[in-house]
Amino acid sequence: MELLNKKPAGLVDMKMHYCPGCGHGIVHRLVAESMDELGIRERTVGVAPVGCSVFADSYFNCDMIQGPHGRGPAIATGIKRSKPECIVFSYQGDGDLASIGMGETIHSAARSENITIIFINNAIYGMTGGQMAPTTLVGQKASTCPAGRDTKVNGFPIKVCELLTPLEGAIYLERTSIHNAQHVIKTKKAIKKAFQNQIDGKGFSMVEVLSTCPTNWGMTPLDGAKFVAEKMMPLYPLGVFRSPEKEGGAN
Amino acid sequence: MGEKILMKGNEAMAEGAVRAGCRFFSGYPITPQNEVPEYMSWRLPEVGGAFIQAESEVAAINMIYGAAATGIRSMTSSSSPGISLKQEGISYCAGADLPFFFANVVRGGPGLGNIAASQGDYHQSVRGGGHGDYRTIVLAPNSVDEMGNFPMKCFELAEKYRMPAMILADGILGQMMEPVEFKFETVDPKSRKEKGWELGVASGRGKRIVKSYDLRENELEKINFIRMKKYQEIEAREVLYETRNCQDADLVIVAYGTSSRIASAAMKMARDKGLKVGLFRPITLWPFPSRELAKMAEKVKNFLVVEMSMGQFVQDVRLAINGQAVVDLYARPAGIPASEEVFAEIEKVYKKIKKAGPVKKAAATPRPRSVQAPVKKSKPAAKKTATKSKTPKARPVKRSTPNVKRVKAAKKKGGRK
Numbered sequence: 009m010e011l012l013n014k015k016p017a018g019l020v021d022m023k024m025h026y027c028p029g030c031g032h033g034i035v036h037r038l039v040a041e042s043m044d045e046l047g048i049r050e051r052t053v054g055v056a057p058v059g060c061s062v063f064a065d066s067y068f069n070c071d072m073i074q075g076p077h078g079r080g081p082a083i084a085t086g087i088k089r090s091k092p093e094c095i096v097f098s099y100q101g102d103g104d105l106a107s108i109g110m111g112e113t114i115h116s117a118a119r120s121e122n123i124t125i126i127f128i129n130n131a132i133y134g135m136t137g138g139q140m141a142p143t144t145l146v147g148q149k150a151s152t153c154p155a156g157r158d159t160k161v162n163g164f165p166i167k168v169c170e171l172l173t174p175l176e177g178a179i180y181l182e183r184t185s186i187h188n189a190q191h192v193i194k195t196k197k198a199i200k201k202a203f204q205n206q207i208d209g210k211g212f213s214m215v216e217v218l219s220t221c222p223t224n225w226g227m228t229p230l231d232g233a234k235f236v237a238e239k240m241m242p243l244y245p246l247g248v249f250r251s252p253e254k255e256g257g258a259n
Numbered sequence: 260m261g262e263k264i265l266m267k268g269n270e271a272m273a274e275g276a277v278r279a280g281c282r283f284f285s286g287y288p289i290t291p292q293n294e295v296p297e298y299m300s301w302r303l304p305e306v307g308g309a310f311i312q313a314e315s316e317v318a319a320i321n322m323i324y325g326a327a328a329t330g331i332r333s334m335t336s337s338s339s340p341g342i343s344l345k346q347e348g349i350s351y352c353a354g355a356d357l358p359f360f361f362a363n364v365v366r367g368g369p370g371l372g373n374i375a376a377s378q379g380d381y382h383q384s385v386r387g388g389g390h391g392d393y394r395t396i397v398l399a400p401n402s403v404d405e406m407g408n409f410p411m412k413c414f415e416l417a418e419k420y421r422m423p424a425m426i427l428a429d430g431i432l433g434q435m436m437e438p439v440e441f442k443f444e445t446v447d448p449k450s451r452k453e454k455g456w457e458l459g460v461a462s463g464r465g466k467r468i469v470k471s472y473d474l475r476e477n478e479l480e481k482i483n484f485i486r487m488k489k490y491q492e493i494e495a496r497e498v499l500y501e502t503r504n505c506q507d508a509d510l511v512i513v514a515y516g517t518s519s520r521i522a523s524a525a526m527k528m529a530r531d532k533g534l535k536v537g538l539f540r541p542i543t544l545w546p547f548p549s550r551e552l553a554k555m556a557e558k559v560k561n562f563l564v565v566e567m568s569m570g571q572f573v574q575d576v577r578l579a580i581n582g583q584a585v586v587d588l589y590a591r592p593a594g595i596p597a598s599e600e601v602f603a604e605i606e607k608v609y610k611k612i613k614k615a616g617p618v619k620k621a622a623a624t625p626r627p628r629s630v631q632a633p634v635k636k637s638k639p640a641a642k643k644t645a646t647k648s649k650t651p652k653a654r655p656v657k658r659s660t661p662n663v664k665r666v667k668a669a670k671k672k673g674g675r676k
Contacts (some may be wrong), residue, residue, distance in 0.1 A: 079318070082318040086324060091458075
């Protein structure tokens with residue numbers, strides 16, 4: 009029998025704790041496959057965040073460090089500057105990257121640190137039980153805005169790619185989604201490119217992935233995928249915001 | 260080695276760190292330690308290291324967390340409010356058993372305080388400082404020479420025990436100029452061996468994880484017990500201190516850092532007048548020289564603590580002496596005492612001692628000497644020292660002077676003792 013697919017070497021062979029329909033498992037696999045295909049697994053150091061993906065340090069089969077909430081880009085900076093031969097990525101959720109760690113995100117982009125950031129945007133805090141995130145949609149219910157996000161009380165959602173676009177140091181910014189197979193493939197391409205940029209020494213690369221959290225959204229996994237397509241994508245349009253090739257993107 | 264260079268304390272510390280093999284520095288400007296990042300910004304690139312001016316203290320310490328995890332000798336420095344911001348990251352490094360070196364060039368506090376020298380961060384430094392059960396090794400220099408030589412000690416201790424080690428200095432030590440002689444061989448980072456836990460290029464070996472959490476049942480406690488044992492080992496082995504003129508002393512001043520220099524000058528004045536005064540200076544504030552102080556309290560019955568804080572350091576001295584001797588305090592919580600001031604205090608305490616009679620002889624009668632509290636009396640040790648005269652019966656002395664001396668401002672108002 010011909011083996012058509014197998015677990016990537018970039019993932020440890022163990023069960024993940026993620027909920028049914030959660031996007032983390034998919035993105036983990038995409039990161040692992042990218043490491044394998046680029047042949048960088050043995051020189052990659054990953055930074056796991058606080059939040060649902062805190063155990064990413066167990067799942068990825070490369071050197072890993074787990075850091076404080078939001079500080080991934082700073083930790084990645086420390087690793088990359090002291091060991092430039094390593095490929096360093098920071099894996100972060102929306103509360104981590106867009107709320108408590110916004111400063112580190114903006115400044116690592118401004119410094120154009122030669123690192124790769126995988127940013128999972130599921131519009132909610134997962135691990136702590138479904139509180140409002142900076143990316144929660146207007147009207148979307150969360151445990152700290154039970155009547156739905158009210159802009160008068162809770163302000164507006166933050167569009168991270170758009171926010172970083174004016175920064176000259178942000179070499180590559182792309183927003184993708186994993187709500188269906190087609191977009192999973194596109195996301196893989198983006199992640200691989202974000203790593204390739206680092207290999208080529210181009211500078212700060214970030215892929216924002218629209219992802220699902222059916223548990224905290226109170227939906228079935230299928231409805232969760234639908235929610236991404238119908239509600240999130242209009243607010244968070246997919247596409248390349250900056251790239252080394254694109255006009256306006258630094259190179 | 261052998262060469263004496265005139266340097267500012269902050270610069271000596273930075274140069275000492277570089278010579279000790281430091282190749283990574285991240286920090287954020289704050290007075291009075293700015294010479295450290297300024298020096299590192301040109302010195303580190305010169306030796307092939309990395310310097311980053313971070314966007315905040317929080318980012319700076321997390322850059323250290325990442326750098327230290329790669330096994331490189333890394334350093335950050337700050338001053339009081341900045342160190343407060345770094346405490347979470349320091350706790351993470353302690354939780355992940357990562358060695359690195361940091362310096363707190365203390366200024367006045369709380370809050371924004373002022374930019375003058377102070378010792379107000381004593382508790383924060385020696386009790387861990389951040390969240391959770393942990394300690395940091397704390398070295399307290401009192402000269403520019405020590406500012407230059409202690410980074411090496413800090414790196415060695417940090418790596419030996421895999422934990423953060425710090426220099427607790429202050430604005431005066433950071434800013435003043437004195438000759439420094441680097442008394443150690445310059446370290447070439449390339450010649451240092453792999454440690455076996457650092458992150459980096461794996462090439463064939465298995466993956467490594469650096470983390471500070473353990474969510475498995477009972478596992479964290481096990482790790483904390485291991486860490487506790489390590490801390491006990493450090494307390495047994497790594498204590499550093501200095502004594503001067505203590506052999507025949509009736510009164511021993513206990514002070515560290517800048518206040519130990521002032522105390523030393525005051526001691527000299529006292530000796531010139533024939534008063535038998537000695538000086539005990541802890542160099543490691545954690546581990547604290549508790550046993551050594553307790554041992555000294557078997558002979559010397561009167562101590563005077565001089566500190567530039569509100570009575571933080573005196574607590575450790577009293578814990579160590581545990582009621583075996585009288586511990587007076589001269590505190591300047593946002594001020595720098597003059598040696599004349601301290602000398603006046605010495606004279607006052609000395610008069611009290613003489614008035615009280617031959618304390619030494621009385622104290623020579625058998626009584627508990629152990630560092631452990633004499634539990635049978637059922638009086639907590641702290642209370643004994645804090646109140647007036649409920650001292651053990653072997654001491655036939657009335658001590659009416661309150662232990663805490665008020666600072667000048669209070670004195671001016673009058674009416675208070």
